[in-house]
Amino acid sequence: MRRRLFGSVRARATLGATLVVAVALLAAGASVLLALRSNLTDQASSEAESSARKVAVSIATGTAPAALELPDGDDTPVQVVDGDGRLLAAGEDLERISGTGSSAVKPVTPPVDDDGGDDGGGDDDGGSDRHGGDGNGKGKGKGKGGDDDSYAYGEIADDAEGGKGSATVDGETRDYRFAALEVKNTRQGDLTVYAGASLSAEQSAVGTALTVMLIGFPVLLGVVGAVTWLVTRRALRPVEGIRSEMSAITASQDLARRVPEPATHDEVARLARTTNETLAALETSVERQRRFVADASHELRSPIASLRTQLEVGAAHPELLDVDGAVADTVRLQELAAGLLLLARLDAGERPGEARVDLATLAGEELSQRPAGRVAVRTHLEPVEVAGSRSQLARVVGNLLDNAQRHARSRVDIAVRAEGPWAVVEVGDDGAGVPEAELERIFERFVRLDDARARDDGGAGLGLAIARDVAVRHGGALTVRSSPAGGALFELRLPVAPVA
Structure with a gap:
């Protein structure tokens, strides 16, 4: 049953079309999912970098990590980490985080910088501070007596580094795309801002697309298979008609x-x-x-x-x-x-042989085998060679001579010559000739135009049929027309044998 099913052209065409469409759908689906995931991941990376850059700008313009206004909610977890890996600032409700420079979720108080300045008084040098203040008591940095919530200006790196991790915010764990942006030369040294963008949208979109594909692809394949089955059945219906009719012809043996x-x-x-x-x-x-x-x-x-x-x-x-x-x-x-x-x-x-036969010699031999009859024979024989079966060609020339002598009144003419690539043998008589309507019929088998003649005087009607068949097998032709003497003139044309 299985072999019979897949032995059908319709079944193989349906299976082939379904497999091709399935491969195409899988390739297209994989490409769509990869492109969708890549686009949404890039979008999340851009959002994470934008959030990190906002925080970095605040730090670079003098805002202390403890005074930063970090984004609320679970969409953008933020960390500010110093060069030693200490967490200086973090978003609210952050319970756990991975994929960043620090796994801590609670910021620590930064240590006091002993070189950061004094409590506002001068020293024995006339009031210059340790940060290179000038004679007017103004320094490039704030001392202890300055604002504790302000920092020196810093430089923000041009590019952010990306990464992937997860975080638990307010009891909910999600996957995030993190951006790490470095801020250099701050009061606390080099700081790194980590900001994340949720990958929930990407996961949801990819999951939805995958679900649609898992449901839609089998349905589409079923439709393709059904349509291919119907179309091939319609296309192959005439073939089945041909097969059934051929089977009936074989059974009935009615070739009509x-x-x-x-x-x-x-x-x-x-x-x-x-x-x-x-x-x-x-x-x-x-x-x-x-x-x-x-x-x-x-x-x-x-x-x-x-x-x-x-x-x-x-x-x-x-x-x-x-x-x-x-x-x-x-x-x-x-x-x-x-x-x-x-x-x-x-x-x-x-197939005829490949022997070289001289038609002039062959005609002479056929004439010598016939006794002198009631009609004279005039010859004009030029040597010309052809390739083929000597016995079959002798039969042709003999049949033409027999036919001419049978119907001639007083004379038979035979000529052999070369005409370009052809060897020509002409046999004519001065008899009654062949009616125009019978010029082709005389080459049919068992055809005798003179039905009234005695069988002893005529042949069986095979001579001319044999002569034409042999001529055709040798790549030539045998035709008949009226001769100048008034009778029939038969012309045999054969290809001249190539030069040895």
Whole structure:
């Protein structure tokens, strides 16, 4: 059952289309999820860096870490850490944090800087302080007697470093994208501001998209599979019609039937037309073979019956035995059997040989084998060689000579010459000729135009058919037209043999 199902073109096409769409959907879905996650992560990184930069600006402009107004809520956890890793400031309700420079959540009080100045009094040097104050008592930094909530100006780094971590704020734990921004040269030295942006939006969006894909992809694949199944069934319906009709033709052996041709211009329509052309050729071939067998049986029956009659009479009355008639019937039977055998070999596709044959010599030999008859033979033979079967070509020339001598009144002309790439053999007579309507019919098998003539005087109607078939097998042609003497002129054209 499984092999039968996947042996169907429709099933394989459906499976293939579904697999292709599934791979495409997986690739597209993965790309969408990665792009969505990347965009939302970049957005969270930008938000974290923006929050960190706001806090850094406040520190750089003189606000002490303890006096910073940090963002409230669980969307932006903030830490301010000094160079020793001490937490100087943190957002409210921060219970736990990871992925930053410090895991502490409670800020510590910074130590007093002993070099930061004095309590407002001068010293023995006339009032200059330890921070390089001038003679007017103004220093570059604040002393102990200054504002404890203010710091020296600092420098903010151009770029922030990113990272990922988690934090628990007010009992709720989330994943965050953190930005670390350094502020240099403050009262407390170099400080680092850590600010986070929640990844909840990114996780929610990716989760929603993934859920939609997990639900939608199977549905879409099902739709693709169903549509492909229906479309291929509709497309292959004419093929099934062709198959069923061919099966019926095989069962009935009725080669006159034809497969249905769809009214389209696609491959299936061309397949149907080609199938019908093949059936027509097969029908013609079978009909020709059937007619050939019937005609051969008819032609063989006559000499066999005549020979049997003569032998039976001779057996009963030896003095009445017609030996010459029996020999003639035997020769006739032998020639007919040889002709039928040659036609059978030609129909089977026997390829001619590659021997080099001189047509002038061949024509001379055929003429020498025929006794001087009632008609004169005029020759004009020029040497020209062709490649092929000597015996088959001799049969062609002999058949043309026999036909011409049979129908000539007083003269037969035979000529052999070369015309460019062709070797030409012409055999003509001065007989009655061939009617215009019969010029092609005389090359059919078992066709004799003079039905009234005696069988002893005429052949079986195979000579010209054999001659044309042999000519075609040798790459040439055999045609007939009226001769200048008034009779028929047969022209055999064969390719000249290449130079050795």
